[in-house]
Amino acid sequence: MTMNKQSNTYTIIYIVALVVLVGSALAFTAMSLKPRQQANLDADKMRQIMASVHLTADKGESIIDIYRSHITESFIIKEDGSRVDGDAFDVNTTLESKKPAADRLLPVYVCDLGDKGLKYIVPVNGAGLWGPIWGYVSFDSDGSTIYGAYFAHQGETPGLGAEIEKPAFSNQFDGKHVFKDGQFKPVNVIKAGQKPTDGEDYVNAISGGTITSKGVAAMLDDCLTPYKNFLSTLNK
Amino acid sequence: MAEKIDYKSVLFNPFSKNNPVIVQILGICSVLAVTAKLAPAMVMGISVIAVLAFSNVIISLIRNTIPTNIRIIVQLVVVAGLVVIVSQLLQAYAYDVSKQLSVFIGLIITNCILMGRLEAFAMANRPWASFLDGIGNGVGYAIILIIVGFFRELLGSGTLLGFQVVPDSFYEAGYVNNGLMILPPMALVTVACIIWVHRSRNKDLQEP
Numbered sequence: 203m204t205m206n207k208q209s210n211t212y213t214i215i216y217i218v219a220l221v222v223l224v225g226s227a228l229a230f231t232a233m234s235l236k237p238r239q240q241a242n243l244d245a246d247k248m249r250q251i252m253a254s255v256h257l258t259a260d261k262g263e264s265i266i267d268i269y270r271s272h273i274t275e276s277f278i279i280k281e282d283g284s285r286v287d288g289d290a291f292d293v294n295t296t297l298e299s300k301k302p303a304a305d306r307l308l309p310v311y312v313c314d315l316g317d318k319g320l321k322y323i324v325p326v327n328g329a330g331l332w333g334p335i336w337g338y339v340s341f342d343s344d345g346s347t348i349y350g351a352y353f354a355h356q357g358e359t360p361g362l363g364a365e366i367e368k369p370a371f372s373n374q375f376d377g378k379h380v381f382k383d384g385q386f387k388p389v390n391v392i393k394a395g396q397k398p399t400d401g402e403d404y405v406n407a408i409s410g411g412t413i414t415s416k417g418v419a420a421m422l423d424d425c426l427t428p429y430k431n432f433l434s435t436l437n438k
Numbered sequence: 439m440a441e442k443i444d445y446k447s448v449l450f451n452p453f454s455k456n457n458p459v460i461v462q463i464l465g466i467c468s469v470l471a472v473t474a475k476l477a478p479a480m481v482m483g484i485s486v487i488a489v490l491a492f493s494n495v496i497i498s499l500i501r502n503t504i505p506t507n508i509r510i511i512v513q514l515v516v517v518a519g520l521v522v523i524v525s526q527l528l529q530a531y532a533y534d535v536s537k538q539l540s541v542f543i544g545l546i547i548t549n550c551i552l553m554g555r556l557e558a559f560a561m562a563n564r565p566w567a568s569f570l571d572g573i574g575n576g577v578g579y580a581i582i583l584i585i586v587g588f589f590r591e592l593l594g595s596g597t598l599l600g601f602q603v604v605p606d607s608f609y610e611a612g613y614v615n616n617g618l619m620i621l622p623p624m625a626l627v628t629v630a631c632i633i634w635v636h637r638s639r640n641k642d643l644q645e646p
Contacts, residue, residue, distance in 0.1 A: 207506075208506065208507065212505060213505040213508055216503070216504070216508070216512075217508055217515075220512060224516070224519040227523070228519055228522055231523050231526050231527075235526050238530040238531070239529045239533075242529065242530065242533035243533075246533065246537075360621065361620055361621065
C-alpha cells in the first residue's frame, strides 16, 4: 500500500517524527557543549570581577589564573554582617537583588593586590533603560574608599546609556567615599554642574543617558546599602 | 529531472545580479543590527552561509516526503534546529562574539533569505544544486554585511576588527569619529549607497 502523503495520519506522523529527531539532536548538542559554555560564563564573570580592581588579561594571559592568584578569599554575608555557608561565586546576584535586603545573600570577594593592600569586591545589580545593568565595586581595606568599579549592561543605547561600561565613566568612581562623617551614603550619579543635596560623593552622569545614569545611582544605593554593616566593621 | 541546471549561475548569480540583500532586499533587519563592527558582521555572515547551505540540503533531501500543507512548518523546524546548534557552538567556542551578536543569531530563523531560498529553490531541486544555491546566497549576504561593517567600523570607531587604523595625528588635528555611523539608521543609508553604486553599474537592474 502506498502512503497518501496528503492524509492527516501521514502529516501527523511526519511532523512528530521530525520534531522528535530535531529535538534529540538539539538535546545532544546542548548536553555535549554545556561544560565548555559554563567555563566561558565563569571566565567572563572572573573577568568582570577583576575589572573592578583594574586588572585585565593581556594577550596570552589567562583571566582564570589572574583571578586565582589575586582572589584570596570569597564568602557570603547577610545584611547584619554575619557569615553564611556557601560558595560566593555561585550566588545568583540578579535574583538576590530582587529580594528584600534582609533576606539577601551578599557575596564578598577579597582581592590581594600585594603592596596596594586588600580590596573588597562586591557585586551590584539593577535596571537601566532597556534591560538589566550590573557591575562590581571594589573597596579599599578602610571599607569606605572605592578602589575601582566595573559596569556592564545588556542592551542600553549605544553611544548613550551604553557608555556606562566605558572606563571613562567607571573610573570616575575611583577614590570616592561611601562613608561621610560616619554616615553611609552611596555614591550618587548626577548631571554635570549640579550638586547632590545630601553631601554625598558623586560622579558625572552620561549626557543623553539620563535613565541609565539614574539606574546606576539607584543600583548603587540598593545594592551597596545592605553591605553597610560589613563595610563599617572594616571602617574602624 | 530533465531540466539541466547551470551550477555556475546557481552559485555565482546571488553574488551580484541576484544578490539577496541589495537586489531582492531581503534580510535587511540583521544588516542593520550586526554591522556596527566588522567582526560580528563576519561571524554573522559565516553563520548564515552555514545555516542556509545545510538547511537547503536537508530540505532538498526530504523534499519529496514533505506533506505540502505543512511544508513551511517543516522548513521552520529544520532552520530553527540548525540555528540553535550554531548559537550553541558559538557560545562554546566564540563566547565574546556570541555576546555581541546576542539575539541576532537566533533571529536568523526569521531571516527572509532562508525561507525564500528553501521555498523557491530547495523544494524543487536536487541536494547538490541546493547546496550551491545556499552557499551562493549566503556569500551574497555576507559580502554586503562585510562592506557595511567595514565602513561603519572605520568611520564610526576609527578601527577595523578592533585595531585602530585612523592615526592619532588625525585626532590631534581635530578629526572626530562619526558616532552616527554606529547607530542603525546609518546602516540603512550605507546599504542604500551600495545599491546606488550597484544599480549604476548594472543598468538592466534599474527600474524605469
